[in-house]
Amino acid sequence: MDRRQQKTRTAIFEGFGRLLSSKSYSKITVQNIIDEANVGRTTFYAHFETKDQLLKELCSDLFSHVFSENLSAESTHDFSMRTGNPQAMITHILYHLLDNKQNIIGILTGESGELFLGFFKQYLNELMAPRLLGDTGSCGKNIPYDFLVNHISSSFVGLVQWWIKNRLKKTPEELADYFMAVIEPVV
Amino acid sequence: MDRRQQKTRTAIFEGFGRLLSSKSYSKITVQNIIDEANVGRTTFYAHFETKDQLLKELCSDLFSHVFSENLSAESTHDFSMRTGNPQAMITHILYHLLDNKQNIIGILTGESGELFLGFFKQYLNELMAPRLLGDTGSCGKNIPYDFLVNHISSSFVGLVQWWIKNRLKKTPEELADYFMAVIEPVV
DNA sequence: AATTAAAGAAACAAAATGTTCTTTATAAAA
DNA sequence: TTTTATAAAGAACATTTTGTTTCTTTAATT
Numbered sequence: 248m249d250r251r252q253q254k255t256r257t258a259i260f261e262g263f264g265r266l267l268s269s270k271s272y273s274k275i276t277v278q279n280i281i282d283e284a285n286v287g288r289t290t291f292y293a294h295f296e297t298k299d300q301l302l303k304e305l306c307s308d309l310f311s312h313v314f315s316e317n318l319s320a321e322s323t324h325d326f327s328m329r330t331g332n333p334q335a336m337i338t339h340i341l342y343h344l345l346d347n348k349q350n351i352i353g354i355l356t357g358e359s360g361e362l363f364l365g366f367f368k369q370y371l372n373e374l375m376a377p378r379l380l381g382d383t384g385s386c387g388k389n390i391p392y393d394f395l396v397n398h399i400s401s402s403f404v405g406l407v408q409w410w411i412k413n414r415l416k417k418t419p420e421e422l423a424d425y426f427m428a429v430i431e432p433v434v
Numbered sequence: 435m436d437r438r439q440q441k442t443r444t445a446i447f448e449g450f451g452r453l454l455s456s457k458s459y460s461k462i463t464v465q466n467i468i469d470e471a472n473v474g475r476t477t478f479y480a481h482f483e484t485k486d487q488l489l490k491e492l493c494s495d496l497f498s499h500v501f502s503e504n505l506s507a508e509s510t511h512d513f514s515m516r517t518g519n520p521q522a523m524i525t526h527i528l529y530h531l532l533d534n535k536q537n538i539i540g541i542l543t544g545e546s547g548e549l550f551l552g553f554f555k556q557y558l559n560e561l562m563a564p565r566l567l568g569d570t571g572s573c574g575k576n577i578p579y580d581f582l583v584n585h586i587s588s589s590f591v592g593l594v595q596w597w598i599k600n601r602l603k604k605t606p607e608e609l610a611d612y613f614m615a616v617i618e619p620v621v
Numbered sequence: 622a623a624t625t626a627a628a629g630a631a632a633c634a635a636a637a638t639g640t641t642c643t644t645t646a647t648a649a650a651a
Numbered sequence: 652t653t654t655t656a657t658a659a660a661g662a663a664c665a666t667t668t669t670g671t672t673t674c675t676t677t678a679a680t681t
Contacts, residue, residue, distance in 0.1 A: 249648065251658050273460055273486075276637060287660040292639065299460075361552045388615050397596040398589060398616050405588025409581055428575050429585050432619035438627055438678065463668060474629040479670065 256294060258284040260305055264350040271358030272302065306366040309351055313343040314374045333379050333434070334423050337403075340375065341419035344407070355411055364404045371400035379434050395433060402430055443481060445471040447492055451537040458545030459489065493553040496538055500530040501561045520566050520621070521610050524590075527562065528606035531594070542598055551591045558587035566621050582620060589617055 262284030266275050277298055281291050295301040344351050355363055376399040380392070406426050410417060417425075449471030453462050464485055468478050482488040531538050541550055563586040567579070593613050597604060604612075 249658070251647065255659075277639090278637060288638095289640085289642095289661080290659050293658075297639095361548070365548045390612050390615055394596055394612055395616070397592055397599075401588050401592025401595070402585060404592075405584055408588070409584040412584075425577050425581055428577055429582070429620050433616050436627070436679065442628075464670085465668065475669095476630085476671090477628055480627075484670090 255286055255290055258286055259291065259294060259301065260308065263301060263305060264354055267359055268350060268353035268357040272362055306363065309349060310367055310370045312347070313340060314370055334427060336375070336378070337423040337426055338419045341422055355407070360411060364407060368400050368404050371403055372396055375403065376400045398433065399430060402426070442473055442477055445473055446478065446481060446488065447495065450488060450492060451541055454546055455537060455540035455544040459549055493550065496536060497554055497557045499534070500527060501557055521614060523562070523565065524610040524613055525606045528609055532606070542594070547598060551594060555587050555591050558590055559583055562590065563587045585620065586617060589613070
């Protein structure tokens with residue numbers, strides 16, 4: 248793919264990311280993005296149909312990265328999280344949120360954090376929650392399986408919200424402990 | 435207060451509510467609201483500074499109603515939910531969501547449901563979660579109290595999301611059972 | 622019936638949107 | 652290198668939305 252396209256795409260993502268940590272999604276205009284990314288108007292619309300589309304693609308980028316390596320699919324060689332060891336998996340995801348070159352925490356901290364966590368939850372529903380639950384579901388208590396999946400995802404989103412609200416004053420390891428404590432009885 | 439103001443305010447709320455069940459918040463323009471509510475432009479701006487302001491006030495209206503009667507504060511004479519009996523409390527809230535003349539389910543079902551559940555969570559944090567937890571916190575496991583409060587609120591929001599996603603194909607009683615099953619070990 | 626306050630209509634500048642066209646720069650292929 | 656093709660920039664445009672203003676009409680309170 249053309250290097251120019253790559254550069255433009257990156258510039259837009261980065262500019263958008265910077266804006267998102269300083270103002271809310273709904274208040275960000277295409278004009279702002281154009282100015283911040285320093286690209287032409289035409290160029291923006293050549294890459295993204297709308298601001299909403301940009302948002303979606305950014306989320307894909309962000310979260311597919313978070314869930315990538317080892318975590319998704321069976322491609323993993325890391326036996327520590329192949330079966331069991333949910334603790335490791337959770338810590339892993341949280342570090343991924345922290346780590347990144349991209350601006351995930353910045354974006355999540357901004358006014359539109361909730362919006363992103365909405366997308367995040369979709370990924371959790373597909374990639375994390377089902378791996379925490381056995382195929383079994385919980386305690387045979389007659390609770391729908393997808394209710395439990397949803398519960399775990401919601402709880403994880405809640406965890407992240409709490410973490411951010413408390414200005415990251417906890418390590419991923421501590422958080423994993425908390426999470427397991429409230430979720431373990433279910434899985 | 436002047437009846438005219440009341441009528442206008444109601445007209446705007448209702449029109450806005452109708453719009454919200456058919457299109458997403460971000461795509462709704464002030465012009466749409468004006469047309470739908472059938473009030474003058476000037477009138478709208480006399481009542482609400484911005485669309486965001488309208489949103490906030492609508493949420494206040496909606497959720498303060500849901501949490502009102504008996505539920506909030508000590509003003510309750512309903513001993514069934516004064517202490518304990520969380521089951522009753524949850525069922526109660528869920529019925530309130532269903533019941534209403536207002537369009538809560540419609541709004542929650544619309545594209546901006548998440549947005550509203552964000553506001554909803556704030557109310558839960560203040561009014562529901564702390565009453566489910568004793569003053570004690572959980573199992574003495576060294577987990578921050580406000581983490582647990584947040585966990586419960588997140589879980590409840592998740593429950594409502596799941597309920598809506600499944601087109602309300604569960605009774606509040608059933609949902610309360612599910613909720614207690616996943617949350618009881620914590621409280 | 623007189624006073625007060627709200628609603629409605631019309632018009633406005635400013636900003637944002639999405640599109641079209643031309644020119645310039647950059648990458649890939651020969 | 653030279654050629655070819657394609658992406659980006661820039662400018663201009665009609666539309667739409669926004670938030671305000673001015674003025675008139677209508678309804679409530681006293």
